[in-house]
Amino acid sequence: MKGTNIGELEELIMLTVALIYDEAYGVAIQNEIKSRCNRSISISTVHATLARLEKKGLVESRYDGATSSRGGRRKHIFRLTKSGQELLLLVKQQRDSIWDAIPGIAFES
């Protein structure tokens, strides 16, 4: 079924969105991924991915109130949608079931 498969980067970003719940906007996501995974993703990539996810209906977004920093621009904050949450859980279950099935010997050599 098309739409249920997501890429590795998409998954990472969705997880981060869930992690920093209700504070997830571009720069925050970028920083979080940098500090947790030591991985530099350009800001435009973050935005492009989020836009793609929103189109697929996996995340939803709103604008938060204006602040004095950021040149007065509001933050574009993302949250997982219901289907996004379900998809992440599904991915996790699939992975877990595979992990469980891996024979111990495969990791010993």
Add this chain to the structure above:
Amino acid sequence: MSSYPKPPRWIINCLERFCDPYLFEGIQGDLLEIFERNIDSKGLRLAQLIYLFQAIGFLRIIFKNRETENSNMRTIWINYLLTAYRSLRRHKLYFGINLVGLAIAITCALYALIFILDEVGYNQHVENKENIFRLYKHHINIPENTNLLTYETSGMMGPTIVEEYPEVLNFTRLLPWWDPMLFSYGDTHISSPEVYIADSSFIDMFDVNIISSSSSEPLQAPSSILLSESLAQSIFGDDDPIGKIIIGVNDLNFTVTGVFAPPPRQSSLQYEALISWTTTVPGTGQMPQDWMNNWRAQGIFTFLELSPNANTALLEPKFEDMMKLHFEERAENYFLKLQPFTDMYLHGANITRNRGMKTGSIQFLYLLGFSALLIFLIACVNYINISLSRSAQSQAEVGVRQVMGSTRRQLSGRFIAETFITTSAAAVVSLASVYFLIPIFNEIIGKDIERSTLLSPLILMGILFFIFGISFFIGLYPAYSLSGKPISLVLKSSAGTVKGTDWFRRSLLTFQYAISIFLIICTIAVISQTQYLLNKPLGFDQEQMMVIDLNNEVGEKAQVLKANLLTHPNISSVSVGRSAIGGGSYSTRVSPEGHEEDMSARIFRIDFDFLQTYGIQLRTGRFFRTGSKADSTNSIMVNRAYVDFVGWDDPIGKKITYASGYTSTIIGVTENFHISSLASFDIEPMIMYINTTPMFASVKIASSDLIPTIQYVIDQYDQLATRTPVNYYFVDEWFQSHYEKEEQTLKLATIYAIISILLCGLGLYGLTALILIQRKKELSIRKVLGASLTNILSLLNREFLIMIVLAFLVAVPLAYWLITDWLEQFVYGIELGLTPFAVAGLTTLLISLSIVGLLTWKMGNSNLAKNLSVE
């Protein structure tokens, strides 16, 4: 935080135009957040750069989102750009040749543009510039064969004109001091080369930016001096200079009455200090200079401010009446003219005696612009030629597109797109190279253009214009001819020739050759002329002749200095006198025996050792006898030109009467020797007499051991000086310094000729390679059937030979006409022989033949079977 510096605005505007408005605010906010963070950690510049790249990164979101909702036309255009890009990638050699050619051409054009804009921007800083005029004279004297324009005016002209003509509102007189003026304050001694003596009206007329002053008219009182900020800083340090007294020229005291900001770089008037004119007025100032304030002496500069509705064409003739009224004896010789102040920088080259002012040359600008244009044309021709020859390769694509229903206009668009990509790439390359090469350009041309001018809106607009203009101009013909063939013909695989455009291609190539040959001829002529000026015998020995300025305290001890210098084994001779080669002579009128009228002559005042020190040859008679009382009072020597000028058969013993009534007798005649630039001055009739007032010491250094000897001279000087630093020049360098303009032209011409040859060669290489590919089969068959390499070579070269001969015939008359015209301006010009033409023709021939030969040879030695098996 609004206090933060702003990131570049244009990129975000660009983003806003295309971006989904819903996403835009978030994107912009994030960009700003990162920007603000980076300012603190990485600094403003880096932050801006990162911002720029990130914003560019966002552009791809736009393309992605747009693609799905494109109209058909846009898809076609994107496809054209894409195919053009792929086609360029496939043919790297031709892309490279085109890119290099266009990049060089745009670089030349861009530099010419910057240079011209910079020169045109001179003297634009003065607010009232339209109403300021500079007075100059047309000096005509028919019996003496004088007919020249000169800036020299007399001190009474300005004031009288303002008095008599109501349309002239104000005047200012100016005397740039001849040599560096030494200023002393306590133990600080600073010498400044740019000191003007000027009327107090100078400040208002030329918008001198006064930083601080003691009164509203700081240049009014006698012995007032205004200093530039930096000069004041170096004399007084952090002390307030206003009201301080400094010692200046002739050991006189001057009161500092003001400090000004230095004049802008783009100003003809360059001054570090201004001294009040009243200082020189007899009876008022402490430095009375009658000659600066009378009618007779011509040696100062005058500027006038006219009322806005004054008409210079009406005013100039009126000056004749004024001259008749006040200065009758010269009313028939001096005709006063007005030059707009804004013309003074570029259009003053034909007016002589422009001392102490920064000047440019409109002639040089024309030359630069014209050469850049020629280079540009060569590059364009290269491009068109190669595109046309390549048409065979894109025929399949054209055919398929036509079948699919492309209109001719759309097809042209496809080829213009290809040109556009190449031109844009070339523009970027040349922009970068100009940016990095500006210091080298400045070095070569002798200019001080800053890098920042490159980013001025006008230049950027120019580049955009280049890109679009060229894309259209050089893309149009190939696009037109490529897209115009009938489908049936295009799709036939055999249609590999480009016969239809052959004549066009050939005439373009001929045109290109003509430009190259023309430039080479010009370069060789300029080289020969410059060499001639530098190497022509001057009539004396100019090597290792050191001239020291003694118009100062050391002058009193000149004889001590001379004796000390002569003790050194490397110094063979020393002359101390009022004149030296490079200064101290003046022109006056004397009456030679047998002539009623006064005739002008240059007066050279020398000591007994002068002629021997300079190695000037005796023609007839004798030299001055050292110590002879009679020789030092009423004997004179003249040069050969004087004898010819007066028309004496036997000059020895003839008498000359000065204006004062004093009479002297000629004892000897010297051979002619030059005392000024060969470019602009012939040898003048000259009278020499003894006057040992120390103004200059000419020191002849006889050994190759130059450096220690110079040091010895300086040491001896310093022992005698208390505050004046040594100021000296070498005679050969002094002469060379007069040929700066010629050397500038020489450098420019050489560079452009080399570039043109390179570009021509590049184009020829590309074209020959293509022709060989197209005729590969034919030539291979010829070879298989027994043609030798020589046969094939002559077959191919015949075509180029005809073109070169034609080009030569076009270029020679043009070059001959231009160079003869250029040589006219020199008093000593070369005879234009056959050499430049022969060398230019042969060089072009040799280069083309070797390029064609090399490529043919390479093909001839390749595997013929392989060539023939290709279907």
